[in-house]
Amino acid sequence: ALSGGMLYPKETPTRELKExxxxxxxxxxxxxxxxxxFQQQWYKRPLRESGPVLDMPVPASYNDITQDIGLREFIGWVWYEKEVWLPSRWVEDFATKRxxxxxxxxxxxxVVWVNGVQVTQHEGGHLPFEVNxxxxxxxxxxxxxRITIAVNNTLTVNTLPPGTIQFMTDPTRYPKGYFVQDIQFDFFNYAGIHRPVLLYTTPSVYIDDITIITDISENTGLVNYEVSVVGSEYYSVxxxxxxxxxxxxxTSLGAVGQLKVANPSLWWPYLMNENPGYLYSFEVKIKAxxxxxxxxxxxxxxxGIRKVHVSKQQFLINxxxxxxxxxxxxxxYDIRGKGLDWTMIVKDFNLLxxxxANSFRTSHYPYAEEIMDLCDKYGIVVIDECPGVGIRDPNFGNKSLQxxxxxxEELVRRDKNRPSVVMWSVANEPASELPEAGYYFKTVIAHTRQLDSTRPVTYVSNANFERDQGAPYVDVICVNSYFSWYHDAGHLEVIQLQLYNQFDNWYNKYEKPIIQSEYGADTIPGFHNDPPLMFTEEYQAMVLKHYHSVLDEKRKKCVIGELIWNFADFMTTQTVTRVVGNKKGIFTxxxxxxxxxxxxxxxxxxxxNST
Ligand code: GCB
Incomplete structure (x- = not known):
């Protein structure tokens, strides 16, 4: 298990913060x-002393910042460095401050160094890490x-998401030492420091973690809490x-306890209640x-006080x-890649x-905490997905599983207190028909339930319902399908028949509620044709209409949701099926x-308005 919590860093009367x-x-x-x-120990001296440096914005992906295709497609280590002065009050008394x-x-x-000393390393994008x-x-x-951060974007059979490095050895076709990164997912492998880097202080005895589990009993909201304190055995909470x-x-005393709220203002999803996203403020004070x-x-x-429950045919909130x-x-986003950008974040919420839209899935990796905060605040419901996208044949081994x-653990630790998160998704479109997928997903899902028994767990499947090995373990079936696109391309008329069968097959086999977790069609804005042809706006519109007519019938029965693929067009690897990226966005x-x-x-x- 992980050691320590991962509270979002905040300024409070006892904590300071420097971005x-x-x-x-x-x-x-x-x-x-x-x-x-590494050979020349670039971290030992200021980076400019070991060779030429570029100016690079943080946070941002580095790929699209320059005009250098070699940097856009770069695979390997990149080095970042920043020098910063700390206020003297931060560094004068380490007995009482960290x-x-x-x-x-x-x-x-x-890998991270401070003043030439390695202080930590971390595997995996999309999730925070920190070090005292x-x-x-x-x-x-x-x-x-002097803070030096070396970042390597190489993906292997054991990373999440997985990838492989292909060495091209035919000397008549490739220069010596040529290799390419082969990825198993459909988005560009943007790299670099994607989210804010900051320094913050806490007292040397500090609140390390907080776990909140809320419940509702009649007219009373129950806030069960657990506070973990590090630095001393003698403290009051x-x-x-x-x-x-x-x-x-x-109010209450003690590190573990329960608060009762009579007639609570519940956390409701947006559009379900005129008062969505109600948030109380839970103050923790320790004295040592x-x-x-x-x-x-x-x-x-x-x-947020709220409760989630899944029945055979329904997803219930409160x-x-x-x-x-x-x-x-x-x-x-353009230029920034996966770099956090407040302008884009607020724009996207305005578009939602x-x-x-009352919900989204964080396809196909955990999103920034700053985005999740706004989901809590606005009442946008989230299916929180880990970076387990494209897990296939060589990726079911024990090392990958561990x-x-x-x-x-890192994802649940980060997001466990968020009312907006109503379900965990452990993967997207794995090769779940393979025999080894059964044990693999049984294990990952059981582990996730153990970490958090209050939220349902799922993964998103595009496997055949008869052969999928993981569905027995999920609480909700999430299915992706691209009828009239990847199958029967151009044949809009088969969508409804195929979609009815899809829902009936899954429901009859598992008797669990189903979410249509992806459907859609690539569309080049401004392309028109009637009758509709693939890639035109009319075709995308017709795909949606056919899906919607079946969804309308099924949503009164076993179907509990529909999530379009995708909110916006996005960058992918260059292939013959992608025209400067995936164009299935309903927005450009x-x-x-x-x-x-x-x-x-x-x-x-x-x-x-109908629910
Ligand atoms: C899928 C994947 C998604 C792709 C999408 C597509 O099934 O889950 O990552 O982008 O299809 O457009 O091919």
Whole structure:
């Protein structure tokens, strides 16, 4: 199991924070073995002293920042560095204070040094990691602090997502040492430091983690909590719940306990209640006595009181049936790639609201905490997916499985307190018809349930219902299908028959509720043809209409949701089936609507008003 919590860093009266976003020094290691940086110990001195550096924005993917195709397609180590001055009050008394370096995410494998000393390493993009750097900073008063982060985007059979490196050895076709990265998923493998890097302080006795589990009993909201404190065995804990207008609602002493809220304002999904996303503020205060020093730490966590339950045919939130009408997204934008960008984040939420979408799936990896915060706040329901996309034949081994379990631990640790997260998805479109998939998914799903017994668990399948090995273990069946696109291309007339059969087959076999977790068609905006032809706006519109007519009938029975593929066009690897990326968005990559966006908008608002 992981050690320690991963609370989102915040300024409070006892904690300070310093963002390190902006321009960093950068160099890709293009040496033949890609290991010059380690051989020559680039972390020992300022990066500019070991060779030329580029200016690189953080957070951002590095791929699309320059005009260099070699950097866009680069595979291997890239080096980032930033020098920063720390306030002297941060570094003068390490008996009572600690300084933590936190990386929101970096893709894929990272090694971190501070002032030339390696302080941590982390495997996996899309999830945060942090390290207490106090011991390295000791005695550094009056000197800037140099942070070096080397990031390697190479994917292997054991990474999540998986990939392979292909060495091209035919000397008549490729130069010596030529290799390519083969990936098993349909989005560009953007790389670099994708989310904010920051330093923050806490007292040396500090609130390390908080776990909240809410429940509703009659007219009472129950907030079960557990606070973990590190740094001393002698401390007191006081927790207090405040309403949105600042009123004290309940308070309690002790690291473990329960708060009762009479007539609670429940956390409701957007469009289900006129007061969506109600968040209380859960204040944790600790006091410790260390060698005569009284140390205090304070942290505030938003808490939504809500309850999720799955029955044979329904998904219930606070006891009421919830129908997912939403989207699949990507973290994907022009120039920035997967880099966190507030402008794009707020724009996307405005588009979700315009659309009347009440939910999305974080296809195909965990999204930034900053995005998840807004889901909590607005009442957007989330299926929280881990980066287990494209798990196939060589990826079911024990090493991959063990890593997958750790990734689920990191994901649950990060998002366990979020009311918006109503279900975990452990994978997308694995080769779940293979015999080894049965044990694999049984294990990953059981582990996830053990980490969090309050939320259902699923994975997203495109396997044949008769051969899928993992479905017995999920709570909700999620199915992707692309009728009239990847099968029977151009034949809109077969969609309805095939879709009825899809739902009947899965439901009759498993008697579990079903989400249509993907459907759609590539569409080049501005391409028109009637009768509809593939890639035109009319064709995408017709695919949607055929799917919707079956969904309308089935949603009163076993179908509990529909998520379009995709919210917006996004970048992919270059292949003959992708025209500067995947064009199945109902919005372009620049977030302008195609015709289908209006169809979906009509539908989603009607659905919202009919439930
Ligand atoms: C899928 C995948 C998704 C792809 C999509 C497509 O089934 O889950 O990652 O982008 O199909 O457009 O091919």
């Amino acid at each position: 390190l976003n902006g321009i960093w020094s950068f160099r890709a290691d293009k040496s033949p073995q890609r290991d010059e940086g 300084v933590v370096l936190r990386v929101g995410s970096a893709h894929y494998f990272s 750097i106090s011991s390295v900073l000791k005695g550094s008063m009056g000197a800037p602090c 006081t927790v207090t719940l405040h309403s949105q207008d600042g009123q004290e609602i309940a 006595n260390t060698d005569g020093d009284i140390l205090e730490d304070l942290y505030f966590l938003p808490v 006891g009421k049936p919830f129908y997912f009408h939403g989207v699949n997204k990507h973290e994907d 609201k315009w659309l009347g 890593h997958h379990l750790v990734v689920m 990559r620049q977030r302008q609507p195609k015709s289908s966006a209006f169809i979906l908008r009509d539908r989603y608002w009607k659905l919202a």
